[in-house]
Amino acid sequence: MPPQRATLLQVAQRAGVSRSTASFVLAGRHVDMRISEDARQRVLRAAQELDYRPNLMARSLRTKVTKTIALVSDTLASDPYAGRAIHGALAGAVAHGHLLFIGETEGESMIEEKLISDFLDRQVDAFVYASMFTRYVRVPKLLKGRPVVLLNCLTRAAKPAHHSIIPDEVGAGWSAAKAVIEAGHREGIHMVGNLAHHVFAGRERLAGIREGFGAAGIKLAGTIDCEWWPDSAYEAVSAALAGGPPPKVLICLNDRVALGAYQALREAGLSIPGDVSVLSFDDSDLAAWLRPQLTSISLPHYQLGWQAVETLLDAAGRTEPAVRRVEMPVRYRASLGKP
Amino acid sequence: MPPQRATLLQVAQRAGVSRSTASFVLAGRHVDMRISEDARQRVLRAAQELDYRPNLMARSLRTKVTKTIALVSDTLASDPYAGRAIHGALAGAVAHGHLLFIGETEGESMIEEKLISDFLDRQVDAFVYASMFTRYVRVPKLLKGRPVVLLNCLTRAAKPAHHSIIPDEVGAGWSAAKAVIEAGHREGIHMVGNLAHHVFAGRERLAGIREGFGAAGIKLAGTIDCEWWPDSAYEAVSAALAGGPPPKVLICLNDRVALGAYQALREAGLSIPGDVSVLSFDDSDLAAWLRPQLTSISLPHYQLGWQAVETLLDAAGRTEPAVRRVEMPVRYRASLGKP
DNA sequence: ACGTCACGCTAAACCCATCTAGCAATCGAT
DNA sequence: ATCGATTGCTAGATGGGTTTAGCGTGACGT
Numbered sequence: 001m002p003p004q005r006a007t008l009l010q011v012a013q014r015a016g017v018s019r020s021t022a023s024f025v026l027a028g029r030h031v032d033m034r035i036s037e038d039a040r041q042r043v044l045r046a047a048q049e050l051d052y053r054p055n056l057m058a059r060s061l062r063t064k065v066t067k068t069i070a071l072v073s074d075t076l077a078s079d080p081y082a083g084r085a086i087h088g089a090l091a092g093a094v095a096h097g098h099l100l101f102i103g104e105t106e107g108e109s110m111i112e113e114k115l116i117s118d119f120l121d122r123q124v125d126a127f128v129y130a131s132m133f134t135r136y137v138r139v140p141k142l143l144k145g146r147p148v149v150l151l152n153c154l155t156r157a158a159k160p161a162h163h164s165i166i167p168d169e170v171g172a173g174w175s176a177a178k179a180v181i182e183a184g185h186r187e188g189i190h191m192v193g194n195l196a197h198h199v200f201a202g203r204e205r206l207a208g209i210r211e212g213f214g215a216a217g218i219k220l221a222g223t224i225d226c227e228w229w230p231d232s233a234y235e236a237v238s239a240a241l242a243g244g245p246p247p248k249v250l251i252c253l254n255d256r257v258a259l260g261a262y263q264a265l266r267e268a269g270l271s272i273p274g275d276v277s278v279l280s281f282d283d284s285d286l287a288a289w290l291r292p293q294l295t296s297i298s299l300p301h302y303q304l305g306w307q308a309v310e311t312l313l314d315a316a317g318r319t320e321p322a323v324r325r326v327e328m329p330v331r332y333r334a335s336l337g338k339p
Numbered sequence: 340m341p342p343q344r345a346t347l348l349q350v351a352q353r354a355g356v357s358r359s360t361a362s363f364v365l366a367g368r369h370v371d372m373r374i375s376e377d378a379r380q381r382v383l384r385a386a387q388e389l390d391y392r393p394n395l396m397a398r399s400l401r402t403k404v405t406k407t408i409a410l411v412s413d414t415l416a417s418d419p420y421a422g423r424a425i426h427g428a429l430a431g432a433v434a435h436g437h438l439l440f441i442g443e444t445e446g447e448s449m450i451e452e453k454l455i456s457d458f459l460d461r462q463v464d465a466f467v468y469a470s471m472f473t474r475y476v477r478v479p480k481l482l483k484g485r486p487v488v489l490l491n492c493l494t495r496a497a498k499p500a501h502h503s504i505i506p507d508e509v510g511a512g513w514s515a516a517k518a519v520i521e522a523g524h525r526e527g528i529h530m531v532g533n534l535a536h537h538v539f540a541g542r543e544r545l546a547g548i549r550e551g552f553g554a555a556g557i558k559l560a561g562t563i564d565c566e567w568w569p570d571s572a573y574e575a576v577s578a579a580l581a582g583g584p585p586p587k588v589l590i591c592l593n594d595r596v597a598l599g600a601y602q603a604l605r606e607a608g609l610s611i612p613g614d615v616s617v618l619s620f621d622d623s624d625l626a627a628w629l630r631p632q633l634t635s636i637s638l639p640h641y642q643l644g645w646q647a648v649e650t651l652l653d654a655a656g657r658t659e660p661a662v663r664r665v666e667m668p669v670r671y672r673a674s675l676g677k678p
Numbered sequence: 679a680c681g682t683c684a685c686g687c688t689a690a691a692c693c694c695a696t697c698t699a700g701c702a703a704t705c706g707a708t
Numbered sequence: 709a710t711c712g713a714t715t716g717c718t719a720g721a722t723g724g725g726t727t728t729a730g731c732g733t734g735a736c737g738t
Contacts, residue, residue: 230630
């Protein structure tokens with residue numbers, strides 16, 4: 001039922017030439033191969049009439065180039081917004097005429113090894129090795145010496161073997177401080193989030209925030225420690241509100257934490273941003289859904305994915321491997337007000 | 340730098356046999372091809388020592404089977420939870436020893452055609468044609484007669500050419516009605532959401548709900564019409580609350596609408612579920628983040644993706660094409676209480 | 679002694695392209 | 709008339725597997 005695809009041989013026969021000639025014409029190499037205009041036209045006509053499309057597997061077998069990229073990630077599901085990284089990578093791949101395989105390792109090295117082997121067996125040209133939250137990783141041995149770009153992760157090596165694309169979390173921290181300062185705040189500024197230094201993003205955001213305020217001679221009024229999800233933040237902020245004078249600004253380490261903070265503030269009868277300003281990170285859909293809408297510093301997943309593929313296809317091999325930090329822009333909404 | 344892969348020829352030479360023999364041994368066809376145990380062992384040893392892995396492109400060129408599937412979707416980004424469908428499809432593919440390509444058409448037929456052609460050029464075995472929200476589609480001509488399963492979409496044809504995997508939205512409506520009735524409610528039950536019959540999911544959910552209540556002799560107290568997002572729902576519910584006695588139950592057509600309803604109820608000083616019970620559809624992350632946690636009827640994206648690939652690889656061609664509706668289970672949480 | 683059969687293996691075609699090396703015909707110059 | 713260069717094209721090797729058809733050998737029957 002699917003129409004039988006014509007082969008190069010059939011095109012050649014219909015045009016009355018050899019396979020070689022047909023190949024040269026279709027590859028646009030008629031000039032250096034000195035194919036007559038007449039023959040060229042015949043081949044082109046035949047190809048069109050037969051609706052010829054080259055079998056890329058056959059071509060790849062010969063040329064060793066498949067124009068496919070594999071995106072291997074630890075988890076795809078955990079953070080729904082991480083899908084945007086895939087989206088960006090896909091767009092980048094397509095823009096370069098490549099197709100994208102995806103694979104998931106579930107963080108297990110057995111699965112990872114199997115998966116990468118499978119990709120290798122299918123001769124993929126290059127790999128995007130991705131993590132769904134920013135962290136340090138060790139690149140699997142199977143990828144040694146191949147074109148690889150790390151997406152949202154990096155190695156501890158002083159002289160990395162591959163490019164890394166990560167969000168500029170420290171810069172985002174600075175941006176947060178700047179936004180708060182520009183709104184006119186100098187006091188009552190609190191951090192909310194997981195302050196243990198386990199998580200890369202949290203650690204860097206915090207560092208950036210401290211640097212930013214430090215540079216302006218402003219001291220944080222306090223910190224509220226909680227996990228990364230709403231109910232933990234709700235409880236921690238509620239407890240903090242019960243224990244002293246209300247803060248003026250809450251800088252939440254991500255949007256889910258901000259949601260918890262919103263809930264606690266509302267319950268305490270405090271208005272946003274009238275009584276308390278809230279600033280956050282990630283700029284997930286949630287930020288636009290809250291009332292008032294949440295000012296948040298965007299995690300540019302799409303850009304990360306795009307950049308990763310861009311780097312893989314453009315720069316890899318030609319440029320000294322380095323860590324590229326992608327800017328995290330501030331999305332101004334309604335939750336950050338004047339003192 | 341990447342280790343040079345051994346070819347079958349090298350294995351054969353090391354084992355002192357021909358390529359054919361090595362191929363038969365490694366394909367497990369030594370019995371019908373009568374290969375001596377001795378030769379078999381030599382080939383196996385050689386393959387192991389050389390760390391032989393077959394070049395699947397070469398194999399595919401001959402066998403016409405690539406063990407790859409293409410997932411072509413209209414949009415990947417719009418609904419973050421739709422990523423779970425991809426996740427499920429991926430898991431299904433891997434479980435069958437296949438690898439998964441992904442592609443996005445952005446809803447444009449030009450892009451779609453180009454994309455499918457690209458997949459075809461790479462000889463993919465089968466297609467998952469997906470939509471990120473349930474709807475009617477027309478299957479592109481290029482896919483005619485090929486193994487295709489529709490994911491989250493269906494055709495209007497009376498006798499469909501392909502299997503369709505969609506959520507059982509009507510059943511979900513019945514479940515919603517059942518859950519409300521079992522909680523003890525018979526009055527003051529309102530629908531919130533987009534009641535225009537444009538959207539497949541909304542229409543079917545609504546139909547199921549009406550049927551479910553109708554079967555129990557219960558009449559809906561009213562409907563509150565709004566768009567699919569929080570602020571629209573917030574305004575609509577606020578307006579409804581201002582205009583009459585408070586409802587007893589709000590059945591929201593999705594979680595974002597429920598979020599808007601929560602905001603309106605809270606602002607009106609109504610408690611959930613003390614004054615008003617809320618029930619919703621989708622069971623997105625949001626449902627677990629709200630206070631109180633939202634009882635929601637799950638949209639089983641992962642299952643849909645899994646089922647699609649399962650059907651594609653198992654049933655396609657062997658079974659009469661049909662629409663398969665995947666059950667939407669109720670996730671009981673705290674927002675639905677007694678009257 | 680010769681035909682038959684089972685056994686164990688291999689040569690070579692095949693899949694569909696790319697690409698190198700070189701052939702035949704024409705033209706121009708001497 | 710002869711040689712060399714140019715033109716226009718093709719045969720055939722190549723990539724790395726799978727698979728069909730069949731070959732040589734030894735055992736067995738008659």
